[in-house]
Amino acid sequence: MKLQTITQVAKEYEISTRMLRYYEQVGLIKSLRKDTYAYRMYDEGAVIRIRQIIILRKLRIPVKQIIKILNNSDAIQVVEIFRHKITQLDNEITALSTVKSILVRFAEEINDKADVHLKLLDDDMLFASINALSFSDNQIKEKESISMDELNKASENLNKLEDKDIRIIYLPPMAIAAAYASGEGCEGKALDMISKFTKENALLKIKPDARSFGFDCSDVSIEIGENSRIYEVWVSIPDNMEVPAPLLKRTFSGGLYAAHVLRSWDFSDWRWLTEWVDASDKYESDWGAPRWDSPETVFGQGFEETLNFYNFVQKHNSEMGYLQLDLLFPIKEK
Incomplete structure (x- = not known):
């Protein structure tokens, strides 16, 4: 069984050593200590668990729910956690789709009429735009595979801070x-x-x-x-x-x-x-x-x-x- 140091694991998966210690303190992972070595060591099972935690965090699952998922043998409860998160994401997607669709219609209207002084916030125009919107069920399109690079890119975009966050x-x-x-x-x-x-x-x-x-x-x-x-x-x-x-x-x-x-x-x-x-x-x-x-x-x-x-x-x-x-x-x- 090959052991890896906390520094090796942190560098390989680009996370902080503090985060790894925190995961250990809340009971998500366990480390080992060698008598001749002062630092934490992780075996293969712990590293697999760390990779699972990283993926779940990039999927925006809170740590408290990750604890329930990884320490729970009840598949029904785990699925329920995922379904609840899917519902939250669907609501976000619907809201963002609404805003995007209205902005697209405004941009097209300005472009067609070459008039930047349109009454963009006029009630009739706004309501007409909203009424003309049609949304799917916001279900994820089937795809053969989603790479870790794609997940990392999505996570990067979702985590960037805006003025409202500061x-x-x-x-x-x-x-x-x-x-x-x-x-x-x-x-x-x-x-x-x-x-x-x-x-x-x-x-x-x-x-x-x-x-x-x-x-x-x-x-x-x-x-x-x-x-x-x-x-x-x-x-x-x-x-x-x-x-x-x-x-x-x-x-x-x-x-x-x-x-x-x-x-x-x-x-x-x-x-x-x-x-x-x-x-x-x-x-x-x-x-x-x-x-x-x-x-x-x-x-x-x-x-x-x-x-x-x-x-x-x-x-x-x-x-x-x-x-x-x-x-x-x-x-x-x-």
């Missing part, structure tokens, strides 16, 4: 308790340190509006499939609060960010968010600009904010299956 937010200045860790699983190690600090100091009773942020603070860019080298996690604290070692107290000066909710732990969302910032005519990247002092690690990075920090710590004991993240990209106005 929120522009301002983070105010705040005092921070910071923890950082290195090596495999450094994200979880740093998060555990902050969770422990939060509980031991009853922080959420003192400051129920506390916010928590995490970020990769490696001094080099991390490629897909590579482990984070250093990861830092923050929690906002009262200005006069003391922070015990090994945690550090930092002062965050605040700033403007482009925000997007992480979708089902797909960290390729960082790529989509970066592309949105690069294409924006109003904002530009402020990545790397100093927004806090950090002699120990790099500064000015993008954040992953825990959206449900209070419930995540107080109600769910920091279980990863309950973690909700917001991606925050530092920006400035052009």
